[in-house]
Structure formats: C-alpha cells, structure tokens
Amino acid sequence: MVDSTSRLPTQPRRLVVVGASLAGLRAVEAARKAGFDGEIVLVGAEPHLPYDRPPLSKAFLDRAVAGEGLAPPPYFRTAETMCELGVELRLGVPASGLDTDRRVVLVGDEEVAYDALVIATGAQPRMLPGVEGLAGVHALRTLDDSIAVREALEAGARTVVVGAGFIGSEVAATARKRGLEATIVEALPTPLVRATGREMGAAIAALHERNGTTLRCGTGVRAIEGDGRVERVVLEDGTTIPADLVVVGIGVVPSVGWLAGSGLTLDNGIVCDENLWTGVPGVYAAGDVANWVNPLLGERQRMENWTAAAEQGAAAARNALDPEHARPYGTVPYFWSDWYDVRIQFVGSPDADEVLLVDGDPDGGSRWVALYRRSDRLIGALTVNGQGEIMKYRGQIMKRGSWADALVFAEKRRELARQKAAAAAG
Amino acid sequence: MKCVVDYGKCTGLGICESLAPDFFEVNDDGDLELLKEDIAPDELQAVEEAVAGCPTEALSIER
Ligand SMILES: Cc1cc2nc3c(=O)[nH]c(=O)nc-3n(C[C@H](O)[C@H](O)[C@H](O)COP(=O)(O)OP(=O)(O)OC[C@H]3O[C@@H](n4cnc5c(N)ncnc54)[C@H](O)[C@@H]3O)c2cc1C
Numbered sequence: 001m002v003d004s005t006s007r008l009p010t011q012p013r014r015l016v017v018v019g020a021s022l023a024g025l026r027a028v029e030a031a032r033k034a035g036f037d038g039e040i041v042l043v044g045a046e047p048h049l050p051y052d053r054p055p056l057s058k059a060f061l062d063r064a065v066a067g068e069g070l071a072p073p074p075y076f077r078t079a080e081t082m083c084e085l086g087v088e089l090r091l092g093v094p095a096s097g098l099d100t101d102r103r104v105v106l107v108g109d110e111e112v113a114y115d116a117l118v119i120a121t122g123a124q125p126r127m128l129p130g131v132e133g134l135a136g137v138h139a140l141r142t143l144d145d146s147i148a149v150r151e152a153l154e155a156g157a158r159t160v161v162v163g164a165g166f167i168g169s170e171v172a173a174t175a176r177k178r179g180l181e182a183t184i185v186e187a188l189p190t191p192l193v194r195a196t197g198r199e200m201g202a203a204i205a206a207l208h209e210r211n212g213t214t215l216r217c218g219t220g221v222r223a224i225e226g227d228g229r230v231e232r233v234v235l236e237d238g239t240t241i242p243a244d245l246v247v248v249g250i251g252v253v254p255s256v257g258w259l260a261g262s263g264l265t266l267d268n269g270i271v272c273d274e275n276l277w278t279g280v281p282g283v284y285a286a287g288d289v290a291n292w293v294n295p296l297l298g299e300r301q302r303m304e305n306w307t308a309a310a311e312q313g314a315a316a317a318r319n320a321l322d323p324e325h326a327r328p329y330g331t332v333p334y335f336w337s338d339w340y341d342v343r344i345q346f347v348g349s350p351d352a353d354e355v356l357l358v359d360g361d362p363d364g365g366s367r368w369v370a371l372y373r374r375s376d377r378l379i380g381a382l383t384v385n386g387q388g389e390i391m392k393y394r395g396q397i398m399k400r401g402s403w404a405d406a407l408v409f410a411e412k413r414r415e416l417a418r419q420k421a422a423a424a425a426g
Numbered sequence: 427m428k429c430v431v432d433y434g435k436c437t438g439l440g441i442c443e444s445l446a447p448d449f450f451e452v453n454d455d456g457d458l459e460l461l462k463e464d465i466a467p468d469e470l471q472a473v474e475e476a477v478a479g480c481p482t483e484a485l486s487i488e489r
C-alpha cells in the first residue's frame with residue numbers, strides 16, 4: 001500500500017464529499033469544526049438537502065395530527081445553514097466516475113477536483129425482479145419513497161411487506177396503527193437472524209402476530225401482479241394476498257457502481273483500513289458504503305446504522321484532512337427500531353456462542369433483556385422496551401467487559417427492579 | 427460550562443448515556459435524566475461526543 005501522506009505535501013485546500021446524506025453532512029460539518037477553511041463541495045444524487053432516514057419508516061408515515069397536518073420532511077439543515085458553513089452544494093446529479101491519478105470526480109459532464117475526498121454514497125435497496133412499471137410497489141430508502149408509501153397508507157391501502165427486516169416491520173406496524181390490514185412475507189423460516197440471532201429473531205417477530213399483523217415465514221414471493229397497478233402478491237406456495245401497496249424491504253447493497261474501474265478495492269462496499277482510508281492517497285469512505293476494520297470488535301464490518309454513519313462521516317473527514325494524525329474509528333454497533341408500542345435496541349454483535357435471557361419474558365411479555373456471549377466476553381445485548389438497561393451494556397462492551405461481570409451486573413439490575421417494585425407496592 | 431437537554435427533541439435513544447454515563451441516564455420509562463449539569467474540563471470531550479452522537483440533536487453545551 002502507498003503511504004497515505006504521499007503526494008500530499010501541502011495541507012489539503014479542497015475537500016470533496018460525495019453523497020449528501022447523514023455521513024456526508026457530518027463529514028462537512030466536522031471539517032469546519034476542525035478548523036478547515038478551504039473549499040468544500042458536497043455532491044448528492046438526490047435533489048433534496050440532506051435529510052434523516054429513520055423517521056421515514058416511523059413517525060413520517062403517521063396519520064396527520066389534528067391541527068398540524070402530515071409530518072414535514074426531516075431535513076437536517078436549511079439551505080441557509082449549509083451556505084453559512086461555506087459548503088458548495090451540487091445536488092440532483094450523481095457522481096459517475098473517479099480518477100484517482102488526476103484527483104477528479106466526474107459529476108455529469110463536469111470534473112470536480114479534490115485534494116481530499118470522502119465517499120459517503122450509502123446503500124440502495126434491493127428490488128424484486130419484474131415489478132418495474134407496476135404502480136404501488138415501493139422500496140423504502142428515500143424521502144420520495146416514503147412520501148409515496150404515505151400517500152398509499154392515507155388512501156387506506158391493504159399493505160403487504162416483502163421481507164421481515166426492521167424497516168419492513170416498521171412499515172407494517174405503521175399500517176396497523178392506522179387500522180389497515182398488514183401482512184409480512186418472509187422467505188426465511190425465522191426473521192432478523194442476521195441482526196439479532198435465531199432465538200431473539202423469533203421472539204421479536206412474535207410481536208407482529210400479537211399486534212394483528214400477519215407474518216408468513218418460509219415462503220418466497222412468486223409474483224407481484226396487477227394491471228398497471230399492484231392488485232395481489234402470489235406466494236411460492238400458491239397463496240394469493242390482495243394488496244394495494246407492496247413495500248419491498250429485502251435489504252440494501254452499497255452504492256459503488258460509479259466507482260467501477262477507479263482502482264478502489266470494492267468488496268461488500270469500499271474496503272478501508274481502521275482509519276477509514278481506502279489505500280488510495282486522499283480518499284476515505286464513511287457510512288453504509290464503507291467496509292472497514294472495527295478495532296473495538298476486531299472485525300471487518302459494514303454497518304447499516306445511523307450512529308456509525310454519523311460518527312464515520314466525521315472521522316473520515318478529520319482523517320482525510322490530516323492523514324498524518326489519522327485516528328482509527330472504532331464503535332460498538334448500535335441500532336434501534338420502533339414497532340407498535342415497543343422499542344427494540346441492540347448493541348454489539350449478534351455473532352455469539354450463547355444468548356441468555358437475563359430479564360423479562362418474550363413469551364407473552366413485551367419487555368425483556370438478552371445478553372450475547374462470545375468465549376468469555378460480553379459481545380452483544382438486546383433489549384425490548386429496556387431503555388434503562390441497554391446503554392449500560394454498551395458501556396461494558398466498549399470496555400471489553402467479561403461475561404461473568406455482565407451476569408453479576410444483570411443480577412444487580414434485577415434486584416434493583418425488585419426493590420423498586422416492592423417500594424411502589426408500598 | 428453546562429450541558430443542556432432539549433426534552434422536546436430527545437427520544438430516549440440513550441447514545442449519550444453510553445458515551446458520557448456520568449451525565450446521562452435513560453430510565454425505565456425511556457426518559458432521559460440529566461445526572462449533572464456542570465462540565466469539568468476533563469469531562470468536556472465525553473460530553474462533546476455525546477452531543478455529536480445524539481440522533482435527535484437534543485444536546486448542547488452552554489459555554
Ligand atoms: C427507512 C429507513 C429507516 C431506518 N431506520 C433506522 C433506525 O431506526 N436506526 C438506525 O440506526 N438506522 C436506521 N436506518 C439506517 C440509517 O438511516 C443509515 O444507516 C444511514 O442513512 C446511512 O447514512 P449514509 O450517509 O452512509 O448513506 P445514505 O443515507 O444511504 O446516503 C447516501 C447518499 O448518497 C447519495 N448517492 C448515492 N450514489 C451517489 C453518487 N454516485 N453520487 C452522488 N450521490 C450519491 C444517495 O442518493 C444518498 O442520498 C434506516 C434507514 C432507512 C432507509
């Protein structure tokens with residue numbers, strides 16, 4: 001590998017960030033916060049100012065609140081704020097190529113030159129084949145997707161969600177909240193295994209049935225049919241489900257198509273070292289597109305969560321502007337999801353030797369805490385309605401806490417809860 | 427220096443608690459409790475990380 005500082009004799013004067021979403025925004029803000037006073041260009045494929053995605057499958061889809069109307073788009077910043085930051089926005093045209101020898105990004109038919117480059121092009125949803133041109137079938141990644149889904153929900157759509165992941169589950173929960181029929185179809189026998197492991201995947205999925213959403217696992221989709229507009233979903237086993245809205249939530253792929261032939265190493269995203277450096281002078285990556293080595297878990301990972309995208313955006317920009325003092329980025333991964341009246345939170349890694357329930361009861365209960373063990377270490381924690389517990393375990397994983405200590409701590413927490421309950425009972 | 431929470435924005439996600447547990451704790455109801463306000467110089471970095479890490483931008487530092 002080339003030294004990251006070679007061919008960069010002077011301080012970078014021009015930072016280009018490609019991808020104008022969470023990671024890209026945090027990159028430009030961190031650059032300014034670090035005192036960088038050179039030019040900054042932020043290139044984004046979407047016409048919109050940077051906006052927040054988690055609400056798009058949650059509150060943004062909700063019914064109008066009396067007197068307030070539907071939720072406004074969750075923009076992070078106004079155009080004026082971006083202007084005050086001294087950021088040149090180039091929105092609405094995707095970058096289509098990168099020449100790392102000449103240090104230029106191709107945007108439309110223009111070349112945008114950089115000294116330092118942060119790539120934050122995120123990920124895009126996988127789509128089912130054969131649904132192009134069929135109205136009422138949507139992925140859910142962008143503001144435009146969410147507006148279209150909300151319109152269908154407003155019209156009272158019978159909703160079918162393909163894929164029982166977090167985003168699809170949130171959409172189904174929203175549809176139920178509006179009193180609409182909702183069905184989730186999942187090809188695998190158990191949902192959420194990759195994110196939370198087998199035992200907990202099944203337990204969390206059971207929340208759907210309890211809230212009136214039909215969950216059909218172990219059956220793929222054979223066809224989505226309709227005359228110009230979706231009318232039904234046909235499953236592999238021949239079942240037909242009538243539908244006015246189909247939301248496809250079968251995962252995302254990192255947006256790296258535009259980097260073909262650029263010389264960057266592409267393998268499940270952009271391959272980076274622990275400093276988020278791509279190995280090409282001046283070029284760093286951040287967010288859902290970055291496949292980096294997480295020193296805290298000692299694993300190569302690509303995250304698809306808010307916290308990592310925000311933090312990596314900032315870290316990549318700081319490192320890109322001052323490679324000599326680059327600092328590794330490590331994190332204990334964290335994500336949350338809100339369904340019905342339940343908040344699901346997960347920290348760490350689900351890749352464990354043992355999963356142990358330490359509080360509550362998934363069978364019928366809507367609050368529980370599970371810990372994940374890898375050899376003699378605490379490696380992950382899942383809480384369902386356990387907001388008071390989850391971050392204490394994140395702290396322990398950060399400090400590489402042992403499994404034995406985690407169990408002692410869990411017992412202490414149970415004892416504390418018993419005392420509180422006893423006091424409350426008088 | 428003081429740490430300020432905008433409770434109208436906070437949704438109790440708890441990232442702040444994992445980054446600066448001396449200042450923030452989310453209770454069982456999912457509400458954030460500010461354990462102390464005043465920030466000593468050696469605590470500033472942790473609180474700044476919490477401010478940057480909060481997904482709802484509910485935290486700020488009054489200097
Ligand atoms: C509906 C939904 C709900 C979510 N809920 C949660 C949640 O509850 N908790 C959680 O932790 N995470 C959640 N996430 C995940 C979180 O939003 C993502 O991890 C985060 O948005 C990643 O940020 P990013 O900036 O890396 O990428 P993205 O947000 O994907 O942004 C990448 C941007 O780059 C642009 N782009 C792509 N290619 C190009 C190109 N060639 N040139 C220029 N621009 C380009 C794209 O148009 C896009 O605007 C959710 C995501 C979605 C979609």
Ligand code: SF4
Pocket residue numbers: 431435436437438439440441442443450452458479480481482483484485
């Ligand atoms: S991180 Fe933000 S939203 Fe979460 S508890 Fe702290 S202040 Fe509230």
